[in-house]
Amino acid sequence: MPVTLKDIAREVGVSVTTASRALAGYPDVAPTTRQRVQQVAAALGYVPNTAARNLQRQRTDTLALVLPTTADLRFSDPFFSEFLSGLVQATGEAGFALTVATGSPNDETATYLRLIRSRRADGFVLVRTRRDDRRIALLQEAGVPFVSFGRVNGTPGVHCVDEDDVHGIHLMVDHLAGLGHTRIACIAEPTRFVKGYHRFRGYCLGLEAHGLSFAPDLVVETNYRQRSGYEAAQQLLAMPEPPTAIIACNDLLALGALSAIQARGLQAGHDVSVTGYDNIPLAEHAQPPLTTVDQPADKLGTLVAQMLTSLIRGDPVAEKQVILQPAAVIRQSSGPPPRAARRR
Amino acid sequence: MPVTLKDIAREVGVSVTTASRALAGYPDVAPTTRQRVQQVAAALGYVPNTAARNLQRQRTDTLALVLPTTADLRFSDPFFSEFLSGLVQATGEAGFALTVATGSPNDETATYLRLIRSRRADGFVLVRTRRDDRRIALLQEAGVPFVSFGRVNGTPGVHCVDEDDVHGIHLMVDHLAGLGHTRIACIAEPTRFVKGYHRFRGYCLGLEAHGLSFAPDLVVETNYRQRSGYEAAQQLLAMPEPPTAIIACNDLLALGALSAIQARGLQAGHDVSVTGYDNIPLAEHAQPPLTTVDQPADKLGTLVAQMLTSLIRGDPVAEKQVILQPAAVIRQSSGPPPRAARRR
DNA sequence: AAAAGTATCCAAAACGTTTTGGATACGAGT
C-alpha cells in the first residue's frame, strides 16, 4: 500500500535511480524530468521508507536518550520535562528523530551497548551524568558521538552543555551572606552526580569566600524529591541551634523545605531563608515566592540537541563545552536573619 | 566495524540463513549448531541491525509520540513527565522503542502523515486529544493502530485510556457542596480538549446534582499554566461577590490560585477553598496541602503503552476503553465557607 | 570527420536481515 520509488518511477516512466536522484537534487537529471518526478511524488504522497534509507545510508538521523529510572530518582522533575521539550524541538528542527529508551542502572551498560550495536541511533544524549560515569568510556570506545548535559571534567574531549552550578550556588551563598546569615545549611543532591557535586562545591567555596566555617551537620545529602527536601529541612530545624538559611540544591527540594518550615509554624523568608535552584515555573508562585538560580531548561535542551546534531554531521562545533552563566533570581523566600539569631 | 550475521556465519562455518534461523529459534537447526552460533554471537556481541530488520520485517517495533508544543501550552506539566515515564518504561518492557517527535499544531497533519508514510512507527500514542480531533480520522484512514490518552466518544472503535474526569471533578463538587459552599467557581482548562471538556462537564453536572445554579461569571476558561491559574483566581476574587470555593481543573492551575489567594492576604482553605486535579507530587507539599483528585500518571502511561503494543501485536485487547475511576484526596486547601458567606 | 565534452539516463550492486523453496543425506519402512 505504501508508495515507493518504484511507483513513482513507473508513473513517470523513468528508472528508480533517476527518480531517486531527481528527488535528492542531483544535477544529472533534466529539469523537466525532475519536475515531473517531484510532481508525481507530491501527488502520491511519497515519503522515503526510513528503514530502507537508514540501511543504505548507514545512519539513522536519530538521537537516543536513555531515561534514568529508579525508585528514588523518580522522573517527575518539571525541569526535566522542559529540558526534554527543548531537546525534542531542536532535534526535529535539525532533521533528526529522537528515540527515548529506558534502562535500569544495573543493566545500564547493556542498554547502551544494545542501542549502539543495533545502530538505532547516531548519537546519544547523556543526562544525570555521574562523576565517575561508565557510559563515557563506553561511548568513547565505541566511537559514538554524544553530548552530556552536565560537565565532564576527568575525561578530555567530551562534549557537554551545562550551566555553571558552582557559580550558581555561590550566588546564593553571596546573597545570604550579604543579608547577614552565618549559619547557612545545605540540602544537597546526591554528589555522585556531576551537577549535584558542583552545586555542593559551590556551597563550600561560597562559605569559604565569606569566611564562614563549614559545619558538616548543616549539610544533608539526599535525592531529588520534594519529600526529601521536606524531611531534610525538618531535620535541620530540629537542631539545637538551627540554621537561619537553607540552600536547597534544586527547587523541588526547596519547595519541600518551605513546606517543612511552614509546618513548623515558622515564616519562610523571615524566620528562615530558603533558596532553590532551577527556577522552575512553580518557584515564582510558591509561598513565599522562591529565591533561586535560573537555569533555562529548554534552552539547555536545545543546546544539547544542536551540539549533538552538529557533531554527528561533522559540522564544526565552536566549543566543546558550553557552560552558561547563571543568574540569581531574588524573591521573598530569603531575607535577613531574625534578630535573635543575629545577636549570637 | 559492526558485527553482522555474515561474520557469525563465517566464524561458525555455516550459512547466513542458518545463523539467522539458529538465533531466531527455528527448529530446523541442529542443537549443536545452534549452540555454536549462539556462542559466537554472544562472544562477538552481535545485535541485529535495526534498519535491516525493520526493512525486511516491514515493521519497526516502535511507538511514536508527537508532543504538542505551542507557546501557551508549554510542556512543563509534572503530570506529563510522569505519564511519559510510565509510557517509556512499559514500551521498553514490551520490546518496543519509543520515538518522540514534535509538531506544531498548524502542520500537525503533515507531521503525522510523514511519520506514517516513512514507516517510522507501528503505532501512535495520542495525547492532548481534542474533542474534534483530525488526527483520529487520519490514523483510522491510514489503518495505523493508535491509543488515545483521553476518551474519544464521537468515533466508534477508538482505543483509549483515561480517567473518568467527569466523575473526578464531580467528587470535588460533592466535597465542597458537602462543606456548605454554594458559590463554587471553576478555572477550566481549554474545553476543546476532551479532558478539559469532561472536567468542565463534571463541574456543571456536579452543580446540578446539588441544586446549585450555574453562573457563567464564575467560570474562567484558560490554559494549562500556573500563571493562568493565578490570574484567573485574581479575577474571581475581585468580583463584588466572590466565590467561596474554586475548583481548578488541574493542580498547576490550583497552585496558581493558591498563590493568588495568599497574595490577596486571604487564607486558602479558610477564606477560600481550592481544589485541583492530578495529585502531582507538589500538591501534597503545597501551602496549604492541596485537596485534589488523584490521577496516577505513570500508571496511565503504562496502560496506554500496554494497550497499544497489544493492539499492534494483534493480541486480544480486553477493553477498547479503559477508564480508571478517580479518588478524591482531601487535604487542607478546602474547608467550610467562612461565616460571612454562609449567612448570605 | 573524428575526438572530446556535456547532458541525461539507468542497470546493478549494496546495505543486513528474514523468508522462501528447495537440496542433501540418512535411516526407516515396504
Add this chain to the structure above:
DNA sequence: ACTCGTATCCAAAACGTTTTGGATACTTTT
C-alpha cells in the same frame, strides 16, 4: 532397491533506498 519421512542445511529473493560506474545521444571543438 525403492520410496518416504526427517533432520539439517542453504542459495536466492526480497524489503526500498542510495550509489557506483557506466551507457547513450547530442553538441562542440579540433
